[in-house]
Amino acid sequence: MPGCPYCKENVDPRASGASGFTLAACPTCMNPFVLEGDHSSTIPGTSDIRLLAREGSIGEGLLRAAPRAIQELPVLPEISTRIMQLLRDPESTLKDIAETIRQDQAIAVKILQLANSALYGGLSTISNLDAACARLGTRTVANAVQAVANGNLYVTGHKEFRELMRSYWVHAVATAHCANQIATAIAEPRGDALFVAGLIHDIGAVVLLDIIASTRRGVLGELHGSPELVNEVLASYSHVVGLHVVHHWKLPPLFAVTTYFHHAPDLVMSEELRTATHVVCLANAVAEASGFGVDDGKVSLVTHQSAKYLGLSDIKLAVMRADLEDAIKPLLAITGP
Numbered sequence: 651m652p653g654c655p656y657c658k659e660n661v662d663p664r665a666s667g668a669s670g671f672t673l674a675a676c677p678t679c680m681n682p683f684v685l686e687g688d689h690s691s692t693i694p695g696t697s698d699i700r701l702l703a704r705e706g707s708i709g710e711g712l713l714r715a716a717p718r719a720i721q722e723l724p725v726l727p728e729i730s731t732r733i734m735q736l737l738r739d740p741e742s743t744l745k746d747i748a749e750t751i752r753q754d755q756a757i758a759v760k761i762l763q764l765a766n767s768a769l770y771g772g773l774s775t776i777s778n779l780d781a782a783c784a785r786l787g788t789r790t791v792a793n794a795v796q797a798v799a800n801g802n803l804y805v806t807g808h809k810e811f812r813e814l815m816r817s818y819w820v821h822a823v824a825t826a827h828c829a830n831q832i833a834t835a836i837a838e839p840r841g842d843a844l845f846v847a848g849l850i851h852d853i854g855a856v857v858l859l860d861i862i863a864s865t866r867r868g869v870l871g872e873l874h875g876s877p878e879l880v881n882e883v884l885a886s887y888s889h890v891v892g893l894h895v896v897h898h899w900k901l902p903p904l905f906a907v908t909t910y911f912h913h914a915p916d917l918v919m920s921e922e923l924r925t926a927t928h929v930v931c932l933a934n935a936v937a938e939a940s941g942f943g944v945d946d947g948k949v950s951l952v953t954h955q956s957a958k959y960l961g962l963s964d965i966k967l968a969v970m971r972a973d974l975e976d977a978i979k980p981l982l983a984i985t986g987p
């Protein structure tokens with residue numbers, strides 16, 4: 651069994667990789683690393699996370715609390731993976747998707763609501779799920795199911811962090827929508843998976859926020875009342891924690907890679923996954939540049955590395971930005987905290 655290149659602990663190599671490499675994460679020291687067959691190695695350009703998180707630091711406190719918080723995170727509803735399977739199956743139809751949705755009453759109600767919303771509503775009100783699915787079309791239905799399933803994870807009982815959680819949710823939906831649009835623009839066939847990748851790309855921040863919100867004592871207690879510090883901490887650790895969440899949910903390698911590398915897509919070793927990661931990286935930037943980020947950082951799309959990599963012109967991105975608010979409004983109305 652291969653060992654973690656940092657702490658030498660043996661690692662369960664269950665997570666399957668793509669194109670010969672697997673992005674693994676050590677459950678003991680939390681470090682991400684690469685597995686190739688029986689060989690494990692560090693990711694070029696990344697340093698040992700334990701050096702960042704020194705003893706007694708906020709980082710150390712968070713990383714120590716993370717494994718338990720990840721365990722306690724609700725599982726991604728089965729309907730989410732079921733819909734992804736159906737979309738991959740060329741034989742499946744819109745009827746099969748409707749049938750799956752019918753088994754989850756809460757989601758079925760949301761789909762009906764969406765079909766009758768201002769953006770999609772026709773002349774008549776629809777009260778039957780098959781007709782609602784037909785009105786919305788496969789892609790919109792599938793994306794809406796994923797958004798409803800994910801939105802529940804952003805609910806927090808801690809008032810202090812409610813607004814920030816909501817910003818993360820709006821950012822997630824905007825990023826998901828843009829990832830889907832970018833996939834269409836570059837004729838990338840994994841648009842549905844990229845929508846989900848956009849939804850979960852900052853899931854690590856949700857886990858960390860939950861840890862911070864429920865810890866009032868010790869070093870983590872210092873984060874209360876200091877939003878700048880919270881943002882800084884989330885920016886440093888959310889991709890690592892996100893990677894652990896994706897492994898915990900046993901999602902395919904695409905999600906591990908896009909979640910961990912979405913700020914550094916050039917480091918992705920497989921070309922196939924690098925393109926997907928550039929899509930999420932650019933979608934994240936388009937969302938931020940359009941006012942759907944979590945802090946007020948200024949992002950430039952004109953010189954964005956992923957726009958260049960994917961061959962997307964700034965005119966195309968400008969059109970996407972102009973439509974973004976209206977496009978996500980109906981989804982936000984039926985999902986999230």
Ligand SMILES: [Fe+2]
Nearest residue numbers: 821851852934
């Ligand atoms: Fe993001």
